[in-house]
Amino acid sequence: MSTENEGNAVPPAPSAPPVPVGSPETAPQGPAAAGNPPTAPLPPVPQESPAAPEQGVAYQPVPAPDGTWPPPPATPAYGDGAGPGGPGAGWGASYQQPAPKPRNGRGGLVAAVLVAALVAGGLGGGLGYTLAKDSDGGGSTTVSASDSATQVKRAPGTIAHVAAKALPSTVTIEAESTNGEGGTGTGFVFDTQGHIVTNNHVVADAVDGGKLTATFPDGRKYDAEVVGHAQGYDVAVVKLKNAPSDLKPLALGDSDKVAVGDETIAIGAPFGLSNTVTTGIISAKNRPVASSDGSSTSKASYMSALQTDASINPGNSGGPLLDASGAVIGINSAIQSSSSGGFGAGQSGSIGLGFAIPINQAKYVAQQLIKTGKPVYARIGASVSLEESTDGAKITDQGTGGAAAVESGGPADKAGLKPGDVITKLDDHVIDSGPTLIGEIWTHKPGDKVAVTYKRGGQEHSVSMTLGSREGDS
Template sequence: MDASHSRSRVRRLLLPLTAGVCAIALVGGCSDADSTSRSAGESSPSGTVQGSASRVTNDLQDDYEAVIKDVLPSVVQIDASNSLGSGIVYDDKGHIVTNAHVVGSEKTFKVSVATGEKVFSASLVSSYPEQDLAVIKLDKVPDGLKAAKFGDSTKVEVGQIVMAMGSPLGLSSSVTQGIVSGLGRTVSEGRTGGGTGATIADMVQTSAAINPGNSGGALVNLNSEVIGIPTLAATDPQMGGSAAPGIGFAIPVSMVKTVADQIIKSGKVTDSGRAALNITGRTVVDSSYQPAGVALVSVTKGGAAEKAGLRAGDIITKVGGSAVTTITSLSEVLAGDKPGQKVTVTYTRSDAEKTAEVTLGEI
């Protein structure tokens, strides 16, 4: 797989309610020891440059403040009984889009606006763990409910300034800023701690600080458009699994709209657009106890794998030109493909290596 499909270690951005009160360390500002104040009558030879820089800074600050004022009222906090997360008002009918791992197995929720002044009840419409997305609906739509404006994934570019909005560590109405650091990332989340185990393609990588509680919130550009939903943060295994600063991932807005629109219209996802072999499998290891492939436990009758001649007991080692060593790596390879696409699957059967051309099915 190429660099854009890096197999990042990630953690979900969900905040357990048992976290209690958050302790925050405040760091005082620093001054430059060489800096001296000028008297009121002293002029600067670089005054024009400084004035231009000041105007640019003021313009950018004005942009930040305008976006926050515009978008933050559409970002809510979701209390899912045992955890806290965030959500985005999707339309004026009370639909809210969030992460599937935020709602978990719950059916009812308490939703508060970004400032935390009002609390509303909401019910689950449907959850789609395969893409870690879900839609809930307010039981009663309050006056003045404001839907967010959703952007265009094709216009998102590396280097764009973005802000992450949500309730990190239970601190509602929080905003951080950064840039789009990368596009087209494929990452997987674990199943422990309520995770969905989803492998998600085309994610937006950002340097904006995102923390537990940001899950389901908004990643926003300076046009006040939502371009993604913060979902995962990278962890550094060399630091004991601690968060890797400045590396977070958001589900792209194109996928958010695709899933949310189907759930709102049909009550479920009817066309996932996600490729599948239509199998269940498990990771196998070699004589050195290293992951060595995916053994097929079962194949769906009439599914993609069965039609291509694969059967239970076969061990998949490669799809196309990408090696397959684990269930996760198989999911990551397939995340970049589309239903109906033809791929060459390399597998072993009775210690003999074989290949099969498979027309991919759909999740």
């Protein structure tokens, strides 16, 4: 497999195909599925075929004269002019594309499925997860949750109390490119100057002259512009135009102090359902995740993620992952799909495997973007193999385009590393592959000193290394 110089460029996503981890089972539907049919006689019902329910109107099944219950009407998939759930829905991501504009004159599911390898930290196994951009070819299915939660007081420490305080500081972001393509994601208020933090992949369509809007739970909608975006970190900052004076930034927590088992609260717009609140726990820390947007020219995104079982679906991307006190500990970014299938085949929504960028890393990136408009990446100045491995991150024999694998005068060179060395630890974190190493490096800032453990000729060595820096433009 080809390699990239980690220190000089943001490497592409690994090309290994994801491993399917099962297909969702079809759950029984309708009242009969509950095993509790009505026991009292029921009045006869006219036999005309019932009209299809209007969108947004709950389906109310009625029994036939013989007491049997009809099946519920089929729910069209996204792209058929209705909500999620049909066979064509492209589930398995955290970014939701809205309905195409009427001028397109055509419906149909349009999904760009992004596949990346997830290396299970400590296990060395390769898991597949899918990032998908779904398209609803019919009318809008966005349903805004009631903002009445902000009007009702709940006891401190309850989920309702945390949600009531956090919801007014979250926004639903709609991004549209110059050719009309785009999607919906989430963001949250970062400061009182109108800066909103979200994912790069949420706003990518609007970077070059596109349209960007942010809508608050109370219905206020503002035009916005991209201040800066970091594709490698998958973090972006946008700024509201004519920002209101009453913005309340969300408090930022300390993701380094998060423990497995801590409660989590996620806020976002899954499948366009704005202001949705879900809960769970921290399932794991330092979970290496690598992804790309699937294009041939894209650069990879790497993160040492917080894993949560809070329900995260397309449209949750960029939204805050909160702790029990309401402080932001991460930015929801990706989920694992139950299948690596293509356009809707065997795909699902949340299966309890969501991944968030730790807020300590995202905060640093956001501050750099606000300050200079450009991200700054920590680097070691060495090319590492991106092939799946359980042994560590191997420094390649040659870098990109024939360049040296170890940059002369770079951090790795100064630390005495050479081609063929296999890095197995960064500080106290086990490194089982190149992507894992990059994700861990990017949790640090340029200038940080790290302890590197590596193997050479079967012998283990340790050395201290000062990380370098590289300014990126995406």
